[in-house]
Amino acid sequence: MAHPTYRARGIVVRKTKLGEMDLIVTFLASDGSQMRAVAKGARKPGGALAGKIEIANTVDVLCSVGRNLDTVKEARLSASYPSFRSDVEKAACAACIAELCERVTQVDLPHARLFDMIEAAFRTLDRAQGAVVFSCTAAVLLKLFAFTGVAPQLSHCAVCGGPLNADASRTPFSVEEGGSVCVSCADTVSAWPVDTATVQVASALLRATFDAIVAAGDQGMRARAVLELCRDWSRFHVGSRIRSLDFLLDGNAGIAW
């Protein structure tokens, strides 16, 4: 009996090896939900799927419905980013975005506009030059938290909603309480001091368009500090480490911070 088939567009966010030649592929589907399918022969050099099922690529797939997992029958590339295969910094950044995307999305739980945001993020990363890629990546991680309802509060006190002291060099920050906190609330919760400039850059990145982030240029070590904030945030609010982010921040990706 022929299995029913369907067409879908997805961004590859995770590849899991299956046997010698196959992959289980996790996609961000065009409605912002997660989609998983087996790609048979995807690891076979020269095969029909070779080079298409790569992290960050957008592919149009024809899938057949399976009892457990569906199977990718055909795939056509819709968008790919050659610089991610040649530039270690961009590859590491794309991996962080894909990994968090995989963690915060779920099958059958759509997020309107998430697909467009992630595709725009990869396009931006592909054309960005130099250290601005880290600002872009920090922005995408923050936006991903926001899309899935766990954005940190960065412009007001997360506890009382009151104003923050923008003139102080440090701002108390509490992962548990939901972000930056004012000085009086900091005494009542578990918070640690973060450079106020880091909180302000994170707040700006969360709200900015990718064009504006690229135009603003390299944020230097400030972007790294925001990525560290995202690492702590993910552990508590997503419930898991982003291993690619550890890899990026711990210098294992060959990046000299």
Ligand SMILES: [Zn+2]
């Ligand atoms: Zn407060």
